[in-house]
Amino acid sequence: MAATSKNQAANVPRGTRIRGKWNKQSYQVIKKLGNGALGTVYLADSNRGNVAIKVGIDSMSITSEVNVLKQLSMVQGTVLGPFFYEVDDWEMNGRCYPFYVMEYINGEPLFSFIERRGKEWLGILMLQLLRDLGALHREGWVFGDLKPDNLLVEGSPPTIRWLDVGGTTGMGRSVKEFTEFFDRGYWGLGTRVAEPSYDLFSAAMVMINAAYPQRFERPKKDSELFLLNKIEKSPLLNAYKPILKKALKGSYQNASEMRQELFSLLQGVKSVASNRSPTSSKSRVKSRQKRQKPKKQKRSGWIETVLLFAFILFFYTLYLVGHVF
Numbered sequence: 001m002a003a004t005s006k007n008q009a010a011n012v013p014r015g016t017r018i019r020g021k022w023n024k025q026s027y028q029v030i031k032k033l034g035n036g037a038l039g040t041v042y043l044a045d046s047n048r049g050n051v052a053i054k055v056g057i058d059s060m061s062i063t064s065e066v067n068v069l070k071q072l073s074m075v076q077g078t079v080l081g082p083f084f085y086e087v088d089d090w091e092m093n094g095r096c097y098p099f100y101v102m103e104y105i106n107g108e109p110l111f112s113f114i115e116r117r118g119k120e121w122l123g124i125l126m127l128q129l130l131r132d133l134g135a136l137h138r139e140g141w142v143f144g145d146l147k148p149d150n151l152l153v154e155g156s157p158p159t160i161r162w163l164d165v166g167g168t169t170g171m172g173r174s175v176k177e178f179t180e181f182f183d184r185g186y187w188g189l190g191t192r193v194a195e196p197s198y199d200l201f202s203a204a205m206v207m208i209n210a211a212y213p214q215r216f217e218r219p220k221k222d223s224e225l226f227l228l229n230k231i232e233k234s235p236l237l238n239a240y241k242p243i244l245k246k247a248l249k250g251s252y253q254n255a256s257e258m259r260q261e262l263f264s265l266l267q268g269v270k271s272v273a274s275n276r277s278p279t280s281s282k283s284r285v286k287s288r289q290k291r292q293k294p295k296k297q298k299r300s301g302w303i304e305t306v307l308l309f310a311f312i313l314f315f316y317t318l319y320l321v322g323h324v325f
Contacts, residue, residue, distance in 0.1 A: 010055045010097050012042055018053065018099065020088030027053055027101065034149070037177050038065070038166045043104060051085065052104040054166075055097050061166075062087065062098040068168045069102065071139060078135045081162045105161045107152030111210060117158075119236055122210050123266050125153065126203065128160045130259035133199050137255060141168050142194035144175040146202035147182045148209060169194040181205060181215050187223040190250050197250040200258055204247035211236045224248060240265070 018027045027044040039056035056062035069084035083103035145167025167177030175192045184190035184201040211234040219226045231237040252258040
């Protein structure tokens with residue numbers, strides 16, 4: 001984790017006009033979007049419309065993030081992070097602050113979207129996340145600080161987007177920024193070396209966090225058993241248990257492997273839903289209606305939920321075929 005404290009970052013009030021020292025572009029701050037270990041991000045108005053500005057603490061960290069954004073923008077066929085616009089310096093109160101300007105992603109927080117649209121979207125959005133992580137890893141980078149706070153859902157069809165790339169680290173190096181709950185080092189289940197399995201552990205913890213929004217602290221011992229028990233106790237997570245277990249153990253070699261297993265699991269759920277569709281003969285239907293009439297409303301509600309999931313998965317599968325494979 002970065003050694004620089006957050007209180008060294010500039011505190012920019014609403015309405016402040018940030019004018020670049022070199023490029024002379026002007027931005028008016030609307031509100032603060034969030035803090036990071038390496039700076040503060042603000043929503044601002046500009047001649048491009050709304051943009052996000054990250055005001056940093058030192059030039060080296062800003063330059064590093066800008067280089068990552070530029071690298072991500074060069075990945076063909078996949079939008080991995082916010083679009084990068086420019087980097088500059090801003091002088092305030094006798095001090096020079098480096099900053100960069102990027103696309104403002106006007107999306108919905110990941111967990112808010114899942115809560116509003118339904119728990120079945122967790123698996124579908126994780127397919128997208130794993131696809132994008134795979135593309136990032138192939139370029140030689142690890143996201144590092146992967147957590148719900150850095151994930152938004154936008155557009156139609158819903159698409160998961162990344163926010164803060166400040167923790168993105170080159171393969172083989174020590175992860176430079178992380179959040180304890182999503183860090184395998186915190187749980188004693190691996191190192192902080194930047195490698196695909198580090199991000200896949202974090203992805204599993206994002207899913208666990210979806211079931212336990214309040215999070216929880218690590219136990220004094222047997223962290224792996226503790227997490228597996230949490231998975232088994234959650235109706236949402238139990239279906240994903242084989243995949244989560246392998247991700248927590250670091251058994252996946254790459255994101256594509258984990259993604260393929262998740263896709264197969266979701267396809268299996270779709271097949272179960274299809275098999276439960278009303279394809280029986282008329283006489284069998286009539287007989288069932290007579291015998292189970294008191295339970296009809298409760299049972300039909302359950303079937304509708306499963307069929308809704310199958311419907312969403314079917315059309316998302318078509319989307320994947322057209323846009324990913």
